[in-house]
Amino acid sequence: MLSTFDRVLIRLNRWAVISILAAMAAMVFANVALRFLSDHSILWVEEVSRYLMIWLTFLGAGLVLRYGGHVGIDALQDALPRQAAWIRLAIFVLLLVFFATMFWLGARYAMATWGQTTPVMQIPIGAVYLAMPIGFALMIVHLLLMAAPYLRHGRFLADAEFDADSVKL
Amino acid sequence: MIAALFIACIVLLALGVPVAFALGGGTLVAILVHGSLPLVALPKYLFSGIDVFALMAVPFFILTAELMTGGALSAVLLRFASQFVGRFRGGLGHTNILAITFFSGISGSALADAAGPGAIMIRMMKSDGYRAEYAAALTAAVSILGPIIPPSISMIIYALAYPEVNLVGLMIAGVVPGALIAVAMAAINHVISVRRNYRGVAETLLLADYLRNTWRALPALVLPVLILGGIASGAFTPTEASVVAVFYALAAGRWIYGSLEWRMLPGILSRSALMTASVLIIVAMSAAFAWVLTISRVPQDLTAWIVGMNLSPLAFLFAVNVLLLVFGIFIEPLPGVVVLVPILAPIAHALGISDLQFGIIVIVNLTMGMLTPPVGGLLFVTSVVARVPLTRLVAELWPFLWAQVAVLALLSLVPQISTLLPGVFGYR
Numbered sequence: 001m002l003s004t005f006d007r008v009l010i011r012l013n014r015w016a017v018i019s020i021l022a023a024m025a026a027m028v029f030a031n032v033a034l035r036f037l038s039d040h041s042i043l044w045v046e047e048v049s050r051y052l053m054i055w056l057t058f059l060g061a062g063l064v065l066r067y068g069g070h071v072g073i074d075a076l077q078d079a080l081p082r083q084a085a086w087i088r089l090a091i092f093v094l095l096l097v098f099f100a101t102m103f104w105l106g107a108r109y110a111m112a113t114w115g116q117t118t119p120v121m122q123i124p125i126g127a128v129y130l131a132m133p134i135g136f137a138l139m140i141v142h143l144l145l146m147a148a149p150y151l152r153h154g155r156f157l158a159d160a161e162f163d164a165d166s167v168k169l
Numbered sequence: 170m171i172a173a174l175f176i177a178c179i180v181l182l183a184l185g186v187p188v189a190f191a192l193g194g195g196t197l198v199a200i201l202v203h204g205s206l207p208l209v210a211l212p213k214y215l216f217s218g219i220d221v222f223a224l225m226a227v228p229f230f231i232l233t234a235e236l237m238t239g240g241a242l243s244a245v246l247l248r249f250a251s252q253f254v255g256r257f258r259g260g261l262g263h264t265n266i267l268a269i270t271f272f273s274g275i276s277g278s279a280l281a282d283a284a285g286p287g288a289i290m291i292r293m294m295k296s297d298g299y300r301a302e303y304a305a306a307l308t309a310a311v312s313i314l315g316p317i318i319p320p321s322i323s324m325i326i327y328a329l330a331y332p333e334v335n336l337v338g339l340m341i342a343g344v345v346p347g348a349l350i351a352v353a354m355a356a357i358n359h360v361i362s363v364r365r366n367y368r369g370v371a372e373t374l375l376l377a378d379y380l381r382n383t384w385r386a387l388p389a390l391v392l393p394v395l396i397l398g399g400i401a402s403g404a405f406t407p408t409e410a411s412v413v414a415v416f417y418a419l420a421a422g423r424w425i426y427g428s429l430e431w432r433m434l435p436g437i438l439s440r441s442a443l444m445t446a447s448v449l450i451i452v453a454m455s456a457a458f459a460w461v462l463t464i465s466r467v468p469q470d471l472t473a474w475i476v477g478m479n480l481s482p483l484a485f486l487f488a489v490n491v492l493l494l495v496f497g498i499f500i501e502p503l504p505g506v507v508v509l510v511p512i513l514a515p516i517a518h519a520l521g522i523s524d525l526q527f528g529i530i531v532i533v534n535l536t537m538g539m540l541t542p543p544v545g546g547l548l549f550v551t552s553v554v555a556r557v558p559l560t561r562l563v564a565e566l567w568p569f570l571w572a573q574v575a576v577l578a579l580l581s582l583v584p585q586i587s588t589l590l591p592g593v594f595g596y597r
Binding site: 014015017018020021022024025028029032046049050051053054056057058059060061063064065067069070071072073074075076077087088090091094095098101102105106108109112128129132 | 181182183184185186187188189190191193194197208209211212213215216219220221222224225228229232405408409412413415416435438439441442443444445446447449450451453499500501503504
């Protein structure tokens with residue numbers, strides 16, 4: 001069903017969020033353990049783990065989109081089954097416009113802040129903020145890849161690992 | 170500008186645009202309509218909304234619950250709960266309630282409760298002669314304890330949306346109301362079990378059985394004690410407690426219970442990561458949304474207006490409860506917290522209502538929204554597990570819902586239910 005490009009993208013995206021979350025957990029835990037054992041803590045852990053969380057949010061949002069895992073109200077589509085395809089088209093176009101705008105705003109913001117550095121690690125803040133344009137670019141790609149099944153049937157990616165409702169909180 | 174914000178958000182939401190992007194899109198429209206506000210504020214607040222170390226407890230508590238959901242652990246908790254309440258009338262129902270209450274001390278979300286021990290209990294109740302729709306309704310109703318008994322994802326987001334409230338105090342404040350809801354659910358289960366003659370579990374337990382069941386359950390029961398005790402005593406911040414819980418759950422699942430295998434980790438991590446992303450993208454967008462509200466002075470003006478009406482605190486709480494119940498029919502708890510709390514919590518504070526009591530009322534009320542269709546997330550999960558249509562499940566749900574409304578009224582009338590325990594630890 002899925003093209004090779006799509007399968008590779010989903011796989012890379014999945015491993016990206018897995019590694020980020022694993023890294024966050026490992027470094028924050030190491031810091032707590034260190035604080036209890038030696039009363040010291042690694043200064044950069046708090047900063048780096050916060051930035052990883054930002055990247056996780058933006059890199060994960062596109063994949064969540066694929067699974068239909070973003071919380072929303074589907075009542076209108078359910079109430080008007082004959083117009084549902086048009087409603088989905090409207091949602092699709094609005095999302096595309098919004099994602100493109102956010103990509104543009106995010107890219108400008110990352111460039112504008114590139115000269116500043118983070119307090120502890122002294123890396124460019126723009127490198128952290130790059131999460132936003134890259135994340136929204138990824139959301140655009142995922143949105144385009146899911147277009148056909150979504151627009152025609154309102155279908156999302158199905159997977160044994162998630163069903164859409166279990167991804168919501 | 171504020172009209173543009175609300176109209177755009179409501180149109181986008183009603184159309185079916187995901188909440189995160191409806192909030193972001195509405196904010197974008199509001200900035201464009203205003204004309205002289207800088208567009209750069211949007212990315213700025215998007216980042217500052219999630220660039221918060223305290224938020225890291227969200228992915229870690231999600232991960233803990235996912236690690237603990239494995240079969241062996243739920244079974245151990247169930248056997249432990251069963252030895253206390255199993256022999257009573259409707260024993261399996263009571264076991265369900267008690268086991269989910271324990272699990273709520275590990276998990277921070279209602280769906281984790283329903284999908285973890287809840288799913289196993291539904292199957293057990295079905296095969297023991299309970300109506301499938303009753304088992305599903307009971308499980309859905311009890312699962313709202315997930316975010317009420319600490320830890321709680323909703324409370325972490327609440328404390329972020331209204332920084333005046335202390336997160337640790339709020340978590341401690343959830344304990345007694347959570348227990349009260351569990352007791353209310355057990356009362357309904359008792360009445361219905363008598364009426365339908367749902368019998369208890371007929372097994373004679375020897376002292377040795379009690380000891381063995383308790384011994385087996387001990388490693389799992391350490392976790393709620395570690396989380397709540399660690400946070401309440403001040404040994405851990407909530408974030409530290411959450412990450413310690415992750416590694417404890419990992420070790421317990423792998424080496425004590427043996428139900429967790431290394432090859433399951435990527436799936437658990439990716440599921441947790443995506444849940445985190447879907448939560449935090451809403452938090453990020455709502456930070457920009459809240460910024461537009463604040464510069465338009467909406468919370469301040471609304472507070473002044475309502476305080477000027479000389480409303481009694483109880484009348485205000487009544488109005489808030491009705492508003493939230495209606496809101497909860499359409500909106501999930503999390504968007505409800507990020508949108509409504511920055512507006513409502515300052516008003517409650519100005520009227521002299523305890524921040525902790527108000528926080529508990531809001532969280533209990535909005536979580537109950539997961540039980541009301543069309544966006545009743547808990548109903549979807551339990552109806553799928555029990556294989557019953559939603560309409561028949563809802564028919565069985567009403568007594569539980571009314572009991573919860575009664576608890577909500579009690580929480581509104583008696584602030585001490587929420588404030589007494591945190592007061593012991595010095596939180597006001």
